[in-house]
Amino acid sequence: MTIKTQGTDLYAIDPANNTLLVVGCFTSLDGIDTSIAQIETTCMNSSAREYEAGLAEPGSASFGLNIDPQSPAHVRLHQLKTAGTKLLWAIGWSDGRVMGSNGDLTGIPPTISQPGSVTALAVTNPGSGYTTAPTVALTGGGGTGATATATVSGGEVTGLTITNPGSGYTTAPTVAFTGGAGTGAAATAVIDAGVDFNLPTTRTWITFEGYMNSFPFSFALNDVVKSTVGIQVSGDPVFVPKVITP
Known part of the structure; x- marks a missing residue:
């Protein structure tokens, strides 16, 4: 395309x-x-020049x-x-x-990730049995304000979208899922020490x-x-x- x-x-x-x-x-x-x-990287006995x-x-x-x-x-x-x-x-x-x-x-x-904001979320376990998207909660890490939404397909959590990167995080917050009628989903968060694009x-x-x-x-x-x-x-x-x- x-x-x-x-x-x-x-x-x-x-x-x-x-x-x-x-x-x-x-x-x-x-x-x-x-x-x-x-x-x-040409050697003396080479017949042509060589490069890396x-x-x-x-x-x-x-x-x-x-x-x-x-x-x-x-x-x-x-x-x-x-x-x-x-x-x-x-x-x-x-x-x-x-x-x-x-x-x-x-x-x-x-959007712009400020120092100490959440820049990425990775699904480490998609779980199973989800009929609707579960609620995503980011807690701990010393910061506030980070929010995200989940995407579900085939009963599994297939993706996460950061809706607010938050600020002030010194360590990665914990990601928890509730609702959606499923179980087992898990994810990890990554924070940025500097300013960058989301x-x-x-x-x-x-x-x-x-x-x-x-x-x-x-x-x-x-x-x-x-x-x-x-x-x-x-x-x-x-x-x-x-x-x-x-």
């Missing part, structure tokens, strides 16, 4: 207050990749932008470029759009890290003010496909 580019969203985390920046009206996005360096894969060498990405001086996100991005601040970025593909309250299709945004599984994502190394302003006749913002990528981008439920 091919995915249309129309409906793609670009997000970043503002490290000043750990809030989500929605990059409105971007027009293109290119170059998110890393190349693999080579390590030569070395470290990944991050490249440069860029995105086109129709600049709106009244957009707080555009203004803030330029400030962060000037400061040379490294950002966490997330690209939400068009396969995660839902009907909004105004009748328009809207992209499902990521990515909805109902959308495909690419996440990466990098600082903006250019933010030029382009003025042309019979056009809008534009920019092609350059990003120096750091580390490997992460490709997270949408989870398709049967």
Whole structure:
């Protein structure tokens, strides 16, 4: 199945207050990749050079932008470029759009896991006999506020969705299931010591890290003010496909 580019969203985390920046009206996005360096292992008696894969060498990405001086996100991005601040970025593909309250299709945004929040839940025992989704409770760990819902298929708990990551957890909270007419389900929680994206599984994502190394302003006749913002990528981008439920 091919995915249309129309409906793609670009997000970043503002490290000043750990809030989500929605990059409105971007027009293109290119170059998110890393190349693999080579390590030569050629012996003197070899007839041709031989190599092994070395470290990944991050490249440069860029995105086109129709600049709106009244957009707080555009203004803030330029400030962060000037400061040379490294950002966490997330690209939400068009396969995660839902009907909004105004009748328009809207992209499902990521949420941000604050330090000490629950970032992942893993089912370790699906249990059996569940006729409805059991209630999920996360307790202990020194924090508060984490909530989640369960998905049931064939009488078993097949998945968990974090609805609130909570905050202040110093250790992973305990996960407990009640109700649903079944027994035996068990799961474990993972907490994050740093700030990161919580990515909805109902959308495909690419996440990466990098600082903006250019933010030029382009003025042309019979056009809008534009920019092609350059990003120096750091580390490997992460490709997270949408989870398709049967």
